[in-house]
Amino acid sequence: MRLLPCDADLADIAFPLRQELDDCLTRWSESGVPYEPTDTLIVLVEVGDSVDTLAKYVNGIDDGDEFVPPAEWTTDRGCAYEMFVCLNDDGAGFSIFIPKAAGIDPLLLDLCAAGVTQPPTLT
Numbered sequence: 151m152r153l154l155p156c157d158a159d160l161a162d163i164a165f166p167l168r169q170e171l172d173d174c175l176t177r178w179s180e181s182g183v184p185y186e187p188t189d190t191l192i193v194l195v196e197v198g199d200s201v202d203t204l205a206k207y208v209n210g211i212d213d214g215d216e217f218v219p220p221a222e223w224t225t226d227r228g229c230a231y232e233m234f235v236c237l238n239d240d241g242a243g244f245s246i247f248i249p250k251a252a253g254i255d256p257l258l259l260d261l262c263a264a265g266v267t268q269p270p271t272l273t
Contacts, residue, residue: 151199151207154192156185163194166229167249174232174245183241193246197253201261204246208235217261221246224265231262 154160156175160168171192178191185191195204205217221233222243230250236243248254248262 151203152194152196153190154194155188156191157187158192167247170227170230170232171247174247178245181241183243185242190244193244195246195248195254195258197251199258200255201258204258208246219246219261219265221265223267224262225268226263226266231259231266233262233265 154171154175156179158171158175160171163171171194174192178185193204193207201217204219208220209217219233220235222236224231224233227247231248233246233248234243235246248258250259
């Protein structure tokens with residue numbers, strides 16, 4: 151997994167995923183949610199990461215139960231799925247991006263596809 155702060159260098163990531171990540175970082179910067187420059191705003195799942203890897207990161211533990219992402223919403227961005235995990239009532243949290251690419255855990259892709267909802271409209 152790759153943890154991306156607000157000033158993450160995305161140069162080594164191919165389009166269209168790079169554009170989706172850049173758009174997400176822009177949404178975070180314009181959200182009004184207080185965060186530190188070093189806070190992880192995006193967790194990018196990479197080839198070799200599994201459902202268990204993501205579960206350990208999100209939950210901090212591996213208790214052997216089936217992983218259900220604690221996402222407020224999951225949406226299909228075309229080249230990837232995005233899940234938003236809210237950590238508090240101020241809206242602080244992070245986005246998880248799961249690219250639809252060869253080598254990404256198919257169980258993780260299936261989990262995302264089954265959970266797709268529309269993100270709330272920003273007003």
